[in-house]
Amino acid sequence: MQRPTLTRRNLGEMVMKRIMQGALVLVMSTLGLIVWTIISRGLPSLTWEMVSQTPKGGFYMGKGGGVLNAILGSIYIGLGSTMLALIVSLPIALALNTYVQQTRWQERIRLMLDVLWGIPSIVYGAFGFTVMLTFGLRASLLAGIVIVALVILPIMIRAMDEVLRRMPTDLTHAALALGTTRFEVARHVVLRQMLPGLVTAILLAFGRGIGDAASVLFTAGYTDRMPTSLFSPTATLPLAVLFQLSTPFEAVRERGYASAFILTILVLVVSIGARWLSHALSRYTIK
Amino acid sequence: MDAHISVQNLHVWYGNLAALTAISVDIPRHGITVIMGPSGCGKTTLLKSFNRFLELNDTTRISGTVAVDGHDVYAPGVDVTAVRKRVGLLAQRPTALPMSIFENVAYGMRIHQPHLDKSALAIQVQHYLEVAGLWHEVAQRLDAPATALSIGQQQRLCLARGLAVEPEIILGDEPTSALDPISSRHIEQKLLELKQRYTTVIVTHTLRQAKRLADYVIFMYLGEIVEAGPAQQLFTNPQQERTKEYLAGVF
Numbered sequence: 001m002q003r004p005t006l007t008r009r010n011l012g013e014m015v016m017k018r019i020m021q022g023a024l025v026l027v028m029s030t031l032g033l034i035v036w037t038i039i040s041r042g043l044p045s046l047t048w049e050m051v052s053q054t055p056k057g058g059f060y061m062g063k064g065g066g067v068l069n070a071i072l073g074s075i076y077i078g079l080g081s082t083m084l085a086l087i088v089s090l091p092i093a094l095a096l097n098t099y100v101q102q103t104r105w106q107e108r109i110r111l112m113l114d115v116l117w118g119i120p121s122i123v124y125g126a127f128g129f130t131v132m133l134t135f136g137l138r139a140s141l142l143a144g145i146v147i148v149a150l151v152i153l154p155i156m157i158r159a160m161d162e163v164l165r166r167m168p169t170d171l172t173h174a175a176l177a178l179g180t181t182r183f184e185v186a187r188h189v190v191l192r193q194m195l196p197g198l199v200t201a202i203l204l205a206f207g208r209g210i211g212d213a214a215s216v217l218f219t220a221g222y223t224d225r226m227p228t229s230l231f232s233p234t235a236t237l238p239l240a241v242l243f244q245l246s247t248p249f250e251a252v253r254e255r256g257y258a259s260a261f262i263l264t265i266l267v268l269v270v271s272i273g274a275r276w277l278s279h280a281l282s283r284y285t286i287k
Numbered sequence: 288m289d290a291h292i293s294v295q296n297l298h299v300w301y302g303n304l305a306a307l308t309a310i311s312v313d314i315p316r317h318g319i320t321v322i323m324g325p326s327g328c329g330k331t332t333l334l335k336s337f338n339r340f341l342e343l344n345d346t347t348r349i350s351g352t353v354a355v356d357g358h359d360v361y362a363p364g365v366d367v368t369a370v371r372k373r374v375g376l377l378a379q380r381p382t383a384l385p386m387s388i389f390e391n392v393a394y395g396m397r398i399h400q401p402h403l404d405k406s407a408l409a410i411q412v413q414h415y416l417e418v419a420g421l422w423h424e425v426a427q428r429l430d431a432p433a434t435a436l437s438i439g440q441q442q443r444l445c446l447a448r449g450l451a452v453e454p455e456i457i458l459g460d461e462p463t464s465a466l467d468p469i470s471s472r473h474i475e476q477k478l479l480e481l482k483q484r485y486t487t488v489i490v491t492h493t494l495r496q497a498k499r500l501a502d503y504v505i506f507m508y509l510g511e512i513v514e515a516g517p518a519q520q521l522f523t524n525p526q527q528e529r530t531k532e533y534l535a536g537v538f
Binding site: 101102168170171173174175176177178179180181184188189192193283284285286287 | 338340343345368369370371372375376378380382383384385386387390394395398399432433434445448449452
């Protein structure tokens with residue numbers, strides 16, 4: 001075997017390969033650095049008190065208490081908005097791939113969703129705030145859930161849409177040949193076949209929703225009390241991180257990192273759980 | 288001739304491309320009708336006009352009539368799912384549904400006979416798997432994913448699944464072209480057994496398969512029917528010059 005000579009083409013191949021490896025290293029090390037920062041600065045402050053108590057008086061000046069109210073609030077808003085968005089997203093994504101036959105209309109709808117995806121979440125928050133002012137409503141858990149659902153809706157629909165587009169035509173036709181309606185194909189065949197991908201789409205939207213600070217700032221508000229009702233203000237972890245990191249007290253800032261750590265763990269647990277579930281349900285999927 | 292499917296002046300266009308031109312042909316009840324001809328001659332298009340699969344493509348335009356037992360399947364108000372229940376399709380590549388082996392066969396029955404109870408369903412599933420010659424190979428693993436089967440077994444599973452819907456007509460779109468020789472023979476054998484009870488229409492581009500299976504032959508070229516008639520007559524004494532050339536392997 002002769003060693004490959006250094007031609008222009010070989011050189012191009014080598015350079016491109018290095019660039020790709022470099023990009024990968026850059027991304028992985030950034031991720032590693034973020035995780036390291038959160039762990040190294042947050043872990044020492046992560047006490048049982050942090051996850052089991054609400055903020056006591058003077059919490060933001062270094063006194064006792066924890067962020068249980070924000071943990072619960074984030075779980076409520078994350079799950080609530082994901083559920084709400086799911087109820088709307090799934091029919092839209094399915095319709096886009098089964099009933100909307102004309103490519104022209106599919107492309108228009110996709111463009112519109114992509115534009116919605118690009119709107120910053122603070123704009124959604126401001127919009128929600130305006131609507132609430134008009135009706136004389138105050139910040140509440142419900143308002144937070146609705147606005148976060150709106151933020152993640154285009155993400156969820158487009159992610160599901162990209163999954164459903166990969167549905168093998170042969171499979172759809174095999175079911176239609178048995179005399180099924182399009183809805184039956186969607187429910188019995190498409191959902192089953194595409195479930196793992198759909199779960200990923202839902203997770204993507206959930207992760208985005210639970211971590212968003214700007215949209216809940218005006219709509220869910222913030223409070224040191226536990227969330228007890230859909231109609232009262234509710235604290236969330238991203239805002240807890242924001243408020244703690246913006247104090248001048250070192251000890252409080254450390255707890256801010258601990259809160260960020262909790263948020264990360266929360267997303268991780270839900271992701272792993274959902275992955276496991278979708279894997280368990282994909283036994284019959286056609287590879 | 289007792290025509291089960293009767294095609295009258297059928298034209299099909301894909302966009303501006305004429306795929307079928309002025310097709311008029313009768314397909315006899317029971318027995319195997321083979322549609323043959325070179326690639327791109329419209330064989331599959333004609334086949335898919337019988338179960339209204341052409342309309343799955345939104346650029347397709349269709350005119351003319353396709354009557355099954357005298358009723359035009361393209362008449363306004365006809366329920367397309369009812370048409371496809373009567374006219375089953377065995378696709379080119381076996382496509383198992385993302386379900387267990389049992390559920391693949393049970394699926395059509397669950398759709399069309401939702402009130403069928405569990406034991407009746409199990410009996411029917413076994414029956415159709417036996418008809419397709421697959422029962423003994425899968426009886427112990429009905430709950431396994433259909434993809435655990437070999438390609439040849441999957442095609443017989445697809446046959447069982449199609450028969451379970453209780454069609455009157457079986458369409459086969461080159462149903463053995465993706466299979467190995469032994470699996471192909473299996474499928475051919477089953478089709479020969481089933482022709483007593485079902486009207487079967489097969490598209491094939493292999494002349495030898497056509498000769499093995501056909502009772503009646505439709506020979507197509509460039510979107511038109513060149514010649515149609517009983518297999519014996521068409522193979523031994525073709526009337527048209529093009530048919531003679533095709534049988535002689537000129538194109």
